[in-house]
Amino acid sequence: MTPQGRLTAALARIPYATFLGVRAELKGDELTLVLPFAQHLVGNPLLPALHGGVVGALMELTAITQLAIASKSETFPKTIDVGFDYLRSGRPVDTYARAKVIKIGRRIANVQAEAWQGERGQPIAAMHGHFLVGDDEAANTKS
């Protein structure tokens, strides 16, 4: 199976990715997630604007998928923390996201992501986060 095919299959196994309607495009090792606009993704029906949580979810999904590709992992990494900055209101059009793996450590990876709509240079939101990629063998907790 091609890397693109494997990726499409991996996303298809995630019910939430299907719920959002996310599609993946892979060029070399660079991933773009595409979120086609849909009415159920709206957070403010007056403007209308995408729900901030949906844009956040898109970036987090991009980050963990890009990280799985970069670390050649068969499973998706677990989120430790994520911070989302909202820069512009998400218009009712298709949204794209790309992530950059800053560092993969033995246990923790640092990843940044951005989401945009019409113009790549005008992101609507940014994300940075830490993800668990390995596990310490012995727990060191009191209980």
Added chain:
Amino acid sequence: MASETHYGEGGDVFERVQAMMKWTPQGQALGFEVTKLEGNHVWGRAPYKPELIGDPETGVIAGGVITTFLDQLCGMAAVLAMKEPSMVATIDIRIDYMRAATPPRDVLAEAHCYKIGRNVAFVRAVAFEDDAGNPIAHATATFMVNATRKFGANLREKKS
């Protein structure tokens, strides 16, 4: 801070807040509910649904659902802290995950707007199944207050 909610005058505040939660199509699609109000605190529920699973191996709900839930509940807490309810816009939200949510249980959360100024509201939230002492995630968020824009503003061409 007085213990009564500040949301508008008269009417059934709880019903109105519940309606606000369902006013967003995404909140409606995810089945969010408000369960309790007290001062600038708001409690809510995000029901477990198979279509929201993020990890098919374990059946754990996707992080994105928690993000959306906490963002919306925090925004609600900010609106509740206002004398005159207005639109809010998220400036930023940070979420720390202590553990995975337990399938197939609903996720509950409490959000508290602990400071609101003319321009910015500061909100904290915690997500859990039974009690906040065993948290799934903590969130810290800031919101722009009075973020009201014209009806259909996002339908106009070219904006930055």
